[in-house]
Amino acid sequence: MKTIVRMMEHLFWANERLFTDLSGREDADTEIVRLLRHIVVAEEVWITRLEGNSSGHLILWGEAELPALREQIQNNERRYRDYIGRLTEEKLDATVRYSSQSGVPFQDTVRDILAHVALHGQYHRGQINRAVTARMGSPAVLDYIVFCRDEKEKG
Template sequence: MKTIQKMYEHLNWANHRILETLQSIEGETQEVSRLFSHILFAERVWITRLQGLDSSRLPIWSETDIEVCAELVIQNEESLTTLLTNLSNTDLDKLISYTNSKGKEFKNSVRDILTHVALHGQYHRGQINSRFRADGIEPVNIDFITFMR
């Protein structure tokens, strides 16, 4: 459980760092905003599933602005913190049934879902940093080891 807890502390830290950079950039960064909102909407979908609720009507890809992203960063952080606080080691092996955005049903363990969400966000934050670099913007250091230092 400690490893998963650290992964989520890192996830929240990294989301805040990306958000701060986006808020400081002048001009439109449409593709970066689209990738960042996707991370946050996907987190929301998985949080909803982990809560045993229907996620089928939630967006995964949606055009939105930085203010909505800022709200989602806070909402997701609060929801994930509550979820992890109430989770025991035995809960990690519990199977969660859910329907994906295409209507297909799946079952995965809480552990696998939490691992997926953390890795999914890190993958897309890497894409965001590649876009930043291509646009002449300094990439955001979101390395786990930097977080741990």
């Protein structure tokens, strides 16, 4: 349970840090914002499924304005914190049945879904930082170890 919680804490921190970094840049282009939107919507898809609801109405790839993502990032974090706060070690191994965005049925454990959410976001944040480096210079530092150091500094 501790590892999953820690991975999700890193996700919340990295999303906030990336959003703040991109918001401070006037030249964040459509591709970069589109990737960030995808991360945010994918996180919403998974928490919706974990809550036992259909995610079919959510569109994974689309256009967005960066400021509009702020509230969605915060809402996702709140929902995940609420959900994780009710979990036990035993519940992490419960099976969740859901349908993909195209309607294909699947089942996975809560543990695997939460690990996927954390790793999926990290993958796309890496893509965003690569694009930022190519177009705008230095990207946001989102490494897990930097998150750990920040947490230690906060005490």
